[in-house]
Amino acid sequence: MSVITTKGVTKTYNPEKIPVHALNGVDLEIKEGEFTAIVGPSGSGKTTLLNIIGGLDRPSNGSVQINQTDIATLSDNQLIDFRKENIGFVFQAYNLIPVLTAKENVEFVMLLQGKSKAERDSRVNALMKAVGLETKINKRPSELSGGQQQRVAVARALAPKPRFILADEPTANLDSHSTANLLDLMLELNQKENVTFIFSTHDQRVIDRARRVITLVDGKIETDEVRA
Amino acid sequence: MIPILAWRNTWRNPTRSWVVIIAIAMGIWAAMFMTGFATGMSRSYIENAIQGLLSHIQIHQPEYLQDRSVKSRIPDLAVLQERLEYEENIANYSIRTLATGMVASGNATRGVTIRGVEPEMEKQVSNIATKLQEGDYFESDRKNQLLISRKMADKLKAKLRSKLVLTFQDMEGTITAGAFRVVGIFESGNAPFDEGNVFVKRQDLNRLLTEATADPIPSGELAHEVAIMLRYPETLETTESVFEKAFPKLQTDTYREAAPDLQLYESQIENVSMIYLTIIMLALVFGIINTMLMAVLERVKELGMLMAIGMNKLKVFLMIVVETLLLGLIGAPLGVLLGSLTISYLGKNGLDLSSFSQSLQMYGLSEQVYFDLEPSVYVQIPVAIFITALMAAIYPAFKAIRLRPVEAIRKI
Numbered sequence: 001m002s003v004i005t006t007k008g009v010t011k012t013y014n015p016e017k018i019p020v021h022a023l024n025g026v027d028l029e030i031k032e033g034e035f036t037a038i039v040g041p042s043g044s045g046k047t048t049l050l051n052i053i054g055g056l057d058r059p060s061n062g063s064v065q066i067n068q069t070d071i072a073t074l075s076d077n078q079l080i081d082f083r084k085e086n087i088g089f090v091f092q093a094y095n096l097i098p099v100l101t102a103k104e105n106v107e108f109v110m111l112l113q114g115k116s117k118a119e120r121d122s123r124v125n126a127l128m129k130a131v132g133l134e135t136k137i138n139k140r141p142s143e144l145s146g147g148q149q150q151r152v153a154v155a156r157a158l159a160p161k162p163r164f165i166l167a168d169e170p171t172a173n174l175d176s177h178s179t180a181n182l183l184d185l186m187l188e189l190n191q192k193e194n195v196t197f198i199f200s201t202h203d204q205r206v207i208d209r210a211r212r213v214i215t216l217v218d219g220k221i222e223t224d225e226v227r228a
Numbered sequence: 229m230i231p232i233l234a235w236r237n238t239w240r241n242p243t244r245s246w247v248v249i250i251a252i253a254m255g256i257w258a259a260m261f262m263t264g265f266a267t268g269m270s271r272s273y274i275e276n277a278i279q280g281l282l283s284h285i286q287i288h289q290p291e292y293l294q295d296r297s298v299k300s301r302i303p304d305l306a307v308l309q310e311r312l313e314y315e316e317n318i319a320n321y322s323i324r325t326l327a328t329g330m331v332a333s334g335n336a337t338r339g340v341t342i343r344g345v346e347p348e349m350e351k352q353v354s355n356i357a358t359k360l361q362e363g364d365y366f367e368s369d370r371k372n373q374l375l376i377s378r379k380m381a382d383k384l385k386a387k388l389r390s391k392l393v394l395t396f397q398d399m400e401g402t403i404t405a406g407a408f409r410v411v412g413i414f415e416s417g418n419a420p421f422d423e424g425n426v427f428v429k430r431q432d433l434n435r436l437l438t439e440a441t442a443d444p445i446p447s448g449e450l451a452h453e454v455a456i457m458l459r460y461p462e463t464l465e466t467t468e469s470v471f472e473k474a475f476p477k478l479q480t481d482t483y484r485e486a487a488p489d490l491q492l493y494e495s496q497i498e499n500v501s502m503i504y505l506t507i508i509m510l511a512l513v514f515g516i517i518n519t520m521l522m523a524v525l526e527r528v529k530e531l532g533m534l535m536a537i538g539m540n541k542l543k544v545f546l547m548i549v550v551e552t553l554l555l556g557l558i559g560a561p562l563g564v565l566l567g568s569l570t571i572s573y574l575g576k577n578g579l580d581l582s583s584f585s586q587s588l589q590m591y592g593l594s595e596q597v598y599f600d601l602e603p604s605v606y607v608q609i610p611v612a613i614f615i616t617a618l619m620a621a622i623y624p625a626f627k628a629i630r631l632r633p634v635e636a637i638r639k640i
């Protein structure tokens with residue numbers, strides 16, 4: 001079953017002044033349980049594509065369907081709610097709320113969803129264990145390493161049980177050891193719990209571990225390779 | 229969750245938060261100080277006026293208030309006096325004979341109101357006896373004693389023991405004159421009053437007024453003004469109406485009616501404190517907007533992330549507003565506490581303004597101001613400042629929700 005379907009997506013920044021054609025017709029289908037890397041040189045449109053798939057930005061042309069919903073039909077505020085229920089985000093940096101502890105960060109979106117305390121507690125504990133940080137529950141982000149922060153971010157993204165997780169260069173600020181750890185974690189979640197991941201990267205070690213690799217060049221899909 | 233998040237956000241930059249808290253506290257303190265000062269000033273002004281010649285209640289013949297003629301005397305003074313003695317609530321009263329005329333020395337002449345008083349009675353009602361700088365208050369039994377102000381003495385180049393001539397119309401309308409000796413020189417603290425009033429004994433003035441009359445009224449029955457001090461000033465209006473009913477042909481006025489300028493002054497003072505409050509609120513609005521805007525702008529990425537992961541605009545808006553309100557919630561009690569302490573201290577000990585005494589006297593104000601505040605003001609001011617903080621929060625909060633998450637996150 002496909003969770004994301006894009007048809008003829010284009011994105012032009014500054015259409016009036018100096019137009020930048022960041023995406024030039026992207027047709028894409030992502031199925032449940034995939035572990036997909038979007039790769040390509042800097043400026044090829046990876047971030048733009050992830051933002052549009054994630055409902056953070058709107059395409060200039062074309063359509064984006066997530067779980068059978070055409071997100072063009074949603075207002076800005078509806079889109080915020082839609083993201084809350086359906087999409088988990090892991091950004092390159094500034095993922096966590098600095099004044100909240102790791103536990104509170106993971107709990108945050110569930111609180112926004114109005115989930116009960118019991119449900120939140122059991123989920124947060126399970127997730128903190130899954131990302132191997134059960135001992136860091138009460139630490140603030142500033143007390144955690146970069147790798148640990150990204151693992152909390154993955155747990156935070158997973159907490160509300162989204163349909164898929166978008167991660168824009170999640171390992172860009174990490175050393176190779178932390179990068180490997182984070183990839184291990186993501187793969188494990190993907191295999192054991194069937195979590196759909198879509199992440200962008202230009203790190204070859206990360207690309208090597210992806211199960212599907214979509215290469216963007218100049219805002220177009222050049223290759224789309226599914227590995228065994 | 230929003231309050232917890234807001235509370236922690238408030239303390240991300242403690243110095244900045246304290247600056248706002250202290251600004252709010254100082255704003256409340258300053259507003260209370262200004263209002264307390266103004267209220268104290270206006271109360272002391274009114275109190276001074278009452279302690280002066282105004283008293284709580286004045287009784288005249290209605291025409292007197294129009295024509296100021298010696299002929300417009302109070303009829304049946306004895307009946308009125310009987311009633312004055314009988315009324316429980318009347319602490320003291322003073323019977324005065326008034327004439328307008330001139331006072332002249334060899335050097336100069338001034339127009340004055342000549343106030344004929346019963347020295348003992350007057351002492352109980354007004355504070356003129358306590359305002360003497362030189363000489364005494366009608367201590368001897370000699371005829372034609374005169375009290376003039378320091379200002380008047382200077383203008384007339386008169387001294388203690390100088391002989392001055394008072395000229396005025398008698399009961400027949402004939403110009404009459406009498407030579408009076410200065411026995412005392414006063415300074416009331418109210419410059420306009422000092423320039424226009426002299427005091428003599430009522431019996432001396434009455435004698436000169438009636439001497440040449442064909443059908444003389446007994447000197448003891450001639451008077452134009454009765455000034456009354458009440459035992460319980462709260463009963464002002466009821467006592468007034470008692471006399472209005474009992475003596476419908478006389479004009480009974482409370483000090484508010486007798487001196488409408490007092491009310492004008494009171495409302496004027498109120499306006500001035502409103503203006504100060506407005507200025508303080510405006511200053512606070514800009515201070516708070518500025519600070520909260522800084523707090524929003526340095527968190528652009530984080531706010532973008534919050535909206536990206538599902539925090540809706542209303543919640544983001546509320547978070548910023550609550551952050552501001554928390555600052556107000558800490559600052560307001562602090563300000564009220566400081567303000568109350570200041571008011572209660574300056575209410576007891578007063579604020580010494582003697583360095584401004586010259587200009588204060590010009591307006592009949594006293595040098596020592598005892599601060600005072602209506603109880604309701606203790607609530608009004610913090611509420612006004614609180615609303616100010618709320619209004620100031622709105623713009624930064626709007627700024628925050630106008631952010632588009634993509635753009636905020638792009639900046640990472």
Ligand SMILES: Nc1ncnc2c1ncn2[C@@H]1O[C@H](COP(=O)(O)OP(=O)(O)O)[C@@H](O)[C@H]1O
Nearest residue numbers: 013014020022041042043044045046047048049
């Ligand atoms: N807000 C923007 N305004 C104008 N041009 C932009 C904006 N964001 C991205 N671009 C341009 O769009 C193109 C694609 O950018 P991006 O999606 O960030 O690529 P990538 O993530 O692969 O580096 C680049 O040429 C970039 O300069």
Ligand SMILES: [Mg+2]
Nearest residue numbers: 046047048168
């Ligand atoms: Mg990018």
